[in-house]
Amino acid sequence: MTGAAVLEMRSITKTFPGVTALSEVNLTVRSGEIHALCGENGAGKSTLMKVLSGVHPHGSYEGEIRFEGEPVAFKDIRASERRGIVIIHQELALIPHLSIAENIFLGNEQTRRGVIDWNDTLRSAGRLLKRVGLHEHPHTPVGELGVGKQQLVEIAKALSKEVKLLILDEPTAALNDEDSAKLLELILELRGEGISSIIISHKLNEIRRIADQVTVLRDGRTIETLPVRPSAGAEPQLSEDRIIRGMVGRDLDHRFPERTPYAGEDAGQVALAVRGWTVRHPTDPRRTVVDDVSLTVRRGEIVGIAGLMGAGRTELAMSVFGRSYGRYAAGAVEIDGRETATRTVPEAIEAGLAYVTEDRKQYGLHLADTVHRNVSLVSLPGMRRRGVVDEFHERKVAERYRTSMNIKTPTVFEQVGRLSGGNQQKVVLSKWIHADPKVLILDEPTRGIDVGAKYEIYTVVDRLAAQGRAVLFISSELPELLGMCDRIYTMAEGRLTGEVARADATQETLMRHMTMSRS
Structure with a gap:
């Protein structure tokens, strides 16, 4: 059950040179509540949380913040943490070469007479790891963990600071379905312990699953606050379409734009052909990560690749694009019917290939x-x-x-x-x-962006296909593949396991192919 207001943000206004990021924004979060913050990219969600946590210090914005009934003026992030407000950013703030225990207590060291007490550090870290459901030893270097487990380390770190209000900025953006489910269950467990949470997410199905209230921001302003379910334990009655309408200011009757077919003389001509493509792991040559893959993409066609985490989709894309992943073992790439050298990235670009990476921050920009x-x-x-x-x-x-x-x-x-x-x-x-380019490879092109921006990206992709470009579209979102692609290949364990035409494709069909094991 939620109680009295633990947080009140009133008339928050924040400006940057030439831009008003927040204008008269209001937000109220109650004790023991999971409160979702929704809005398109650029709506002001992260900026508002940076104001709350002291990243943007008091004096750099207008308005008032009250926490536990008292006015607060945080000069930095340490000041907000001392009051029990902890933010976990989308880009995790962990040091990979340090151990789990060291990361948890970094800046909050367990000391005795001015010296770190390592026994107390390890015991405390172990208790926190048990609390978040992580079974690794506290000595384990964080760099050896997957992203899902690193998120749990971040939450353990927050719990070590006696958190009262936990802020999570896109916590599941880089997680697979299994890790996302575990993280959401943990947030629900923390609510049961009386810890309030603010969660920023573009995954509306996740918001409907765990949130009690949703506040929608648009263009730096508060649009509305909506209850997800009428009473505790009830099924969510707030629909995704209703949230979207608040976010974008209009109904999205069609999540995907109308397709304009390519009508050039070379329509239907194979622009990209990959033949027998095989790639070994970059550090373990005995391990095959892409196994004898052959596929085609025609001019004006959008062809999808579906697969679960680890299926080899990104490894295929990166290795075709200038052999920028793994060790080439066999296979050929043909552009417009002619075998083409793509041994390096400059050669791939010269041949007419382009690759939009799934990690735009590290590799794309x-x-x-x-x-x-x-x-x-x-x-x-x-x-x-x-x-x-x-x-x-x-x-x-x-x-x-x-x-x-x-x-x-x-x-x-x-x-x-x-x-x-x-x-x-x-x-x-x-x-x-x-x-x-003649061929554009898009690897998770809409990951971490909102529904309005997604629609704009889809429109651009459709426009490229209508101009005769060939598009290879990799996505973890099956509805996205079904809405955008003419054909869809499926991958599992580095191999192609199926090819499905748009007319025959369903989520069930794709999932069946995606889960095929080696015979």
Whole structure:
């Protein structure tokens, strides 16, 4: 049962140079409540939580924050943690070479007479790990854990600080279904212990499963707060469509845009053919990660690849794109019917391939550089004049994509790292579209972005196919593949296990192929 208000944020306004990120935002969270915060990328969700946790200190914003009935003015994140407010960011703040125990108590060391008490540290870490359901030894280096277990370490770290209000920013964005389910169950268990939570997520099915209330932000303003279920223990009555309507300001009757078929003379011609592609693990040559895969993508066609975590989808894509993963063992790549050398990334680009990675922050963008520099990265040779980059042309190209891709940024000189996830993804797509590829490989192109931005990305992908580009579309979201693709290949254990036409494809059919084991 939820109780009195533990948190009240009143009329919060936060501005950056040229941008009002938050305008008169209100948020109330009650004791023992799971409160979801929803909105499109750039709506202000993360900014509001940074205000609350002291990342944006008191004095840098307008408005009032009350916690446990008292006004608070946090000057930094340590001040908010001392009151029991702990934020877990989407990019986990763990040090991979340190042990679990060291990470849990980093900055909060267990000391005796000014010296770290390692016995107490290990005992306390063990109790916290047991509490979050993690069975690893406290000595284990965090870098040896998967992302799902690292999330549990972050929550154990929060519990070590006697957390009263836990803030989770996209906690399941990088997790598979099994790890996501475990994490959500843990959040529900913490609610039973009286710990309130604020969860930011684009996965509306997860919000409906665990949240008590939903507050929707749009364009930096509070739109509405809605109950998920009328009473404790009742089934959720708030629909995903109702949440979406609040987020985007309109009904999304069609989650996917109407498709315009490619009508060129070469329609139906095979643009990409992969024949007998086999790749070994980068450090263990005895292990095959892509096993004798053959597939085709025609001009104007969007072809999906479905598979569970570890099926080999990303390994296939990266190895085809300039052998940037693993050890090549066998196989050939054909572009427009001719076998093509793609032994390096420059060779792959020269052949007409483009690859939008699933990890845009690490591999797709230079986050510290500007929008216009990121857009031009792949195409710099074509922007030279007398051996020097023509900066006027570079800016002109970036401005064109800012408009055509609806990249929400005040200027192309804005640092890419400051943009929302959806707008960062549009910059990645702009970079590769300007390279004028024949074949575009998209690896989880809508991961971590909201429904409105997803629709815009889908529209761009459809437009590329309508222009005659061949698109290979990798996604973990089966409804996305069913809504976007003409054909869908399935993978399991590094092998292709099926090919399903759009007319015959269902989630059940795809899942059956995705779970096939080696005979």
